[in-house]
Amino acid sequence: MYQVKKVSIAQLKDPLVVRWLYSLSVWPVSPARLASYLTNPNADPGDDVIYVVTQMDECVAFRTIMPDLIRGRNGQIKVAWLSGTWVKPSCRGKKLSLLTLHEVMKDWGGRLMFTNYSPVSENVNLQSHEFDLFLRREGMRFYLRSPLSVKFQCSFYGSKFLLKFADSLVNMLFSIHRTLKSRCNVNHNEMISPMDMGDFVDAASTQFSHAISKRESPHFSWILQHPWIGEGKPELRYPFTWLNMGNCVLMRSVVNSSGIIIAFALVNVKQMMATIPYFWCSIDEAGHQLTQGLVDELTNREVLWLTIFDPSVTRFFIKHRLLKKSVKQNYYISHLMKGLMHDPHWYHPVDGDGDVVFV
Incomplete structure (x- = not known):
């Protein structure tokens, strides 16, 4: 029973x-x-x-x-x-x-x-x-580094060394490819800088008015102060991931010469994979500047790939000519909810909607 x-x-x-x-x-x-x-x-x-x-x-x-x-x-x-x-x-x-x-x-x-x-x-x-x-x-999954040694766990002798060697070669080609093919024109007079939690909460609270989930100052503070996945040794009695080494949250902004934030992003890094729950820019040039900084930083942190579902954000990363593949995100609602929601076209979903902001 x-x-x-x-x-x-x-x-x-x-x-x-x-x-x-x-x-x-x-x-x-x-x-x-x-x-x-x-x-x-x-x-x-x-x-x-x-x-x-x-x-x-x-x-x-x-x-x-x-x-x-x-x-x-x-x-x-x-x-x-x-x-x-x-x-x-x-x-x-x-x-x-x-x-x-x-x-x-x-x-x-x-x-x-x-x-x-x-x-x-x-x-x-x-x-x-x-x-x-x-x-x-x-959406799109952008590959920043080669994932061969992570995706393929072969058991024959020397396989780990060979896969890591292959990763090194591919990563070198990735770097050359990005350097030669990047079409981003950025203004280096504008600075990319870390944001503290208060600045991010203040900036984010005035944006995303057509997102699915309602997010105001208390919600952003809650999300940042109480993540579901942290850094540490995994606990095997819980069947889902909640601790792993190398997990972090990055808050980055582009500030103009007057000290005004003209672009910002929140990035979740978990198990060598990254997502961007929140991204905003006032002008495309600032978006390109921020994207360039994020690609460089995530590459230096040895992040394997970055997954983004918001097309208004993926367009900035496509400019970097990263290797990529298409991915899909489905939102489901119960039958009763159909009469309560706006038409789907009313919404501009962000990657921080719902519970996925935590995972």
């Missing part, structure tokens, strides 16, 4: 509940995500955010969600982003993910959203026949 145990925001403040969560053989929530849940400005105390399926007091499945505010046709809408589902391997095929999904659907009045960040979760959620594709974005 399976039981679904729900944990609300208010219950996460109870030490006994937290002790129970971390006494399970598999953790349903990481300490980083727990801290984020407790400080989420969109969450109310009664919001259920963790759904644990137990059998004989053992965790055999769980689902987590993230409360968020969405810009809707008649004002803001409070929704739940489906942001993590796991089932014990020996229990897969028993529809436990659908069991938790139905509970979430009931508790949140059908106001659910998710993306195709995890293809496995995407397939499970779509099996419920409760969702429609809301919009699709055509």
